[in-house]
Amino acid sequence: MKKPVLLLLGALLVSVSLLSACSSDDDGDSTAEATATTASETATATEAATETTTAEASATTAAGAEGTATDLLGREVTVASPPERIVTLSPSAIEILYAVGGEAVGRSTTAVHPEGVESLEDIGPSYQPNFEAVLALDPDLVIADASAQAHLLDQITAALGDVPVVFVGAVVYDDVATSMGILGQLLGKQTEAEAAIAEMEAAKADAEAAAADQTPPKVLIIDGAPDDFFVALPDSWPGSLVEVLGGENVAASQPAAGPFPGYTQLSLEAILASEADVILAITLGPPGATLSQGILGETAYADLPAVQNGRVHEIDAEVFLQAPGPRAADGLRELAEYLYPAAR
């Protein structure tokens, strides 16, 4: 009785470690690289890559054959011929696709823009796409979200196998144009993509013109519910739009805190000390009082310059938070009015 138990145990431990060691060496560091680099980090690198590949890609797709592009995660994506059955996994993905003249056969649950896409097949929420539903649509291209779904890269590619997957999206404003270029190449729709990119750049130029020679206001960007909200840092999506406009983000020196990269939480005192000139509020959660109403109704905030001067603005949750994409062009113009009302 005595020895056998120990022996058995020893044998058991050794064999388990051996077995699991030899069975688990196949998944390498692909996750490591891909998820470690966020879209914004790779954005500059891929922009350069996009520019260089534009020429060759237009050459190949013009011949009606294959299209190749480097996506926002730095992956090379190839389609054999212009894809016809495209499934999108996030609101950003579908908006960018339609902006370059593409059409989808499937969409994520919350993707409701542009008009008409609600009638497309629902493949589940973007944080947990249902891969069976995706495959059931027999896609020849799947568009995933480079910022919201980078951590799902391995699961997505493993589940979809040989279906090409391209990661686009946006963490900063210029990512939208980069993403348009990528999809334009893959779809063989360079002309449409160039027009869409031009529109993004025109909006940026307008915004920069509005900001020229103006004193940059101190801006506080908040999202959430009246009693529980986060503050957007310059490297978040709404934060990046304010950066384009030259606004001074009052939380710029803060480290990220809480579950969302690019966002932090500020105490009431820190917000009062910020002396924000403009507050941009994004209301999330169940319908009811908006975040800006909550700020205006709270006496503690009454002395903030933004409150006193009536510069607390409610901005759209989809455009400025949930679905970074082409609508940011108009979004930028809207923000320019809030930040530089005198320039109009």
Next chain:
Amino acid sequence: MATSRPSPRMIRAAPALSGAALLLVLAMLLAVSVGAFLLTPSEVLRGLIERGDPVTARIVHDLRLPRVMIAALVGANLAIAGALLQGITRNPLGDPHLLGFSAGAGLFAVIAIDVLPATPTAIVTPAAFVGSLVSAAVVYALAWRSGITPVRFALAGVAVAALFTALSTAVLATSDRFTQSVLAFLAGGLYGSGWDEVQHIWPYTLIAGAGAIVMADNLNVLALGDDVARSLGMRVERVRLGLVVVAALLTGSAVAVAGLLAFIGLMVPHVARLAVGGDYRAVVPLSALLGALLLVLADTLARVVIAPVEIPVGIVTAVLGAPALLLLIRTRT
């Protein structure tokens, strides 16, 4: 020390074991058939063998089959661990979840995922196993006073479970991981499980499961009480330690793949005992089969109830498990 020659009791268990095995096969076939769209059994088989229609083949072979296998392996692991722990503690509340084994595994897995941002899944399983062992060691040390008494073991386990769960929640609350994935881990879920995860768990199930079945007879002796077991010549502490390590192996690998999945380890061994009586040589293998069966069915429900959205399977097992357990307790007494 009893021999493992088939006793009348074991022969009586044969129908229950083969019945459970048959049900498990049927449940797995059903699980592979339903999902975003329904497949007939013949389509499933064609997808598996001929790989005819590429879409069907991919869905059957790459999505549903690994997922169903994971559910079966995780369910078996947790149920066996539960049976072992109920035997070791001589306590009907023995369960890897309640006794802190899952919490330790969860804590180490969470730390591995959070601290090393790009942890390959291959590391998470050993980390969870180590965590499971650490919590077992802590429980053991806390319960030790010149030997282990089952009651102290159970109480120490509950305390350690509370502590490690709190620590995991603290790590997760300050983590910048996506909240949805965190939620799925805490509730227990199999979303996105593929062949990789199967690779990470089957060696544990096979070896630790076999170890558990081989050692199950010791639980029968332990059930007589430590004094009787000792007088029968058993090295009680050594055997108990061995069984604890096996339970930790099973729990750790299950948690690494499926998160903190409650209720299976607690409930399934009771159902098994109801069917075959108290002989652990029958209870352990039957628990394995029934645990697999339960999780395969629960995971199928989790996938299809509000498709295309999935509910974490841990919620299904709890919603089904809690009333089932209460019913069992009432009809038994």
